[in-house]
Amino acid sequence: MAPGSAPVPPIGEADLHVHSTVSDGTVAPGALLREAAAAGLSAIALTDHDSTAGWAEASAAVAGTGVALIPGMELSTREGFTSVHLLAYLFDPFDDALLAETARIRESRLTRAEEIVRRISADYALTWDDVLAQAADGATIGRPHIADALVARGHVPDRSSAFDGILHPGSVYAQPHYAPDPLTAVRLVRAAGGVPVLAHPGTRGAERVLPEARLARLVDAGLFGIEIDHPENRADAKPRLRQLAARFGLVVTGSSDYHGAGKQNRLGEHRTSADVVARIVAEATGSRPVLPA
Template identity: 70%
Template sequence: MADIPVAVRADLHTHSTVSDGTDSPAELVAAAARSGLEAFAITDHDSTAGWAAARIAAEEHGVTMIPGIELSTRVQFASVHVLGYLVDPAHGGLLAETARIRESRLTRAERIVERIAVDYDLTWDDVLAQTSSGATIGRPHIADALVARGHAATRSDAFAGILHWRSGYAQPHYAPDPLTGIRLIRAAGGVPVLAHPGTRGAEEVLPESRIRQLVDAGLFGLEIDHPENTDAAKPRLRRLADRYGLAVTGSSDYHGLGKPNRLGECTTDPEVVARIVAEGTGSSPVVPRAGERAAR
């Protein structure tokens, strides 16, 4: 097992420009180091393309990097995300599924822009101007384009207004069900954790009967300490974690300027971090030598 520091302060859910964050992978690592984190996980949506640059930067900054992914899954029309730590980025099944999801996200985004353009001054080129090369294009980039055009004050404002499903512009995209997603992450040597399962409405989508199915499929944990989980949902989630022997993780879901979430505002217990590293077989974390850590 990798030599994870005993008192590591770890944020296990962050995004770069490879998906919908505003920091490049290297900038994300630098921000993690400045925030005082000893470890972080890069978990871009349906992509591992940021890993290589993040690895190099993690070695330079003396920060432990746990490679991961946030896999899109769906229960009917409701989105459910599954974090997969230490997956094999070359696993055929994972590559095929994430490619299908990203392609569906792209065509969905194009349809949304077409619908919005009927009522607002917005073009596909406006959206492309908000993305980096190779990024998984999605609704956050449309939100940024709306902000740039002056139709919304912030990304959050765009999601609360024009991009809200009640506004009539929403379109679904393909994603597997959570059961399939967890099995796929395990098949790729990864460690699956349900991302922010306590947001509003999540209890209806993820009742105990469904959680039990996911546990049987290999679910490792629940991301309970997350800024978007409601206070009302957290006690229920902790009871479920105790009942089914699930680990509890904590993460910021940092997106740079794309969200108000702050790096390190929620963290994961070091023992849980060590268990994730011990279970993950698809890839390896970047763990700086003791001297590199001490130099920070």
């Protein structure tokens, strides 16, 4: 909570990981609030990849839905050759250092996407215009838009098939993009008054969970929680993640990672308790939730 500001009223349980058309979701930011109301949610966090461009539209939709908005972002980071995502909540969207870093990430995402399309086009009928046609104006272009273009061209039946084959990280078309290391990202989010939570760290199973020593460094830098109740965290990883959360005093969050039609994940299928939502809000000093009137 910003210094000197009034306490935020209780919000209720929330889905703290939701994407819109600003990144790789298929639902506009304002429409997400209406879908959240239909799902019986008290709140959602809008966490588009490396962008806050959807905050204004989502904020404007709050009053008509009765659903609170927790402004956020999913920040891309990299630990060696491994992609690590960090959820950031209620930071200052005008923080210079964080703005500069996310702009660098988005620019790298764009050039990476262009190179991937160039490589794919040598073997498949696919153009950059095909990819642009799958993205909303101003969206951060990424691999999901390439996947949608491959579907539209009839090369694959759906996004999942694209990511299992042509867009697999091990394919000949793969190309990395710039991302800061997780420690730098946690520090940036904290410096901007935000609350950092490690996103879906169990998707590769128990043996690929971030080592305890590395997690300890993130906690020392200000990591506040771990997203454990997530549809893509593997069942064998969750007990280990809960042990680590207890060991380091981290909050446990739950969320859907909803992308609209872009994934099978259902909005609100996993949720974060009202108590944890309140702790995240109280921890933040960069911005505040947008509450229904």
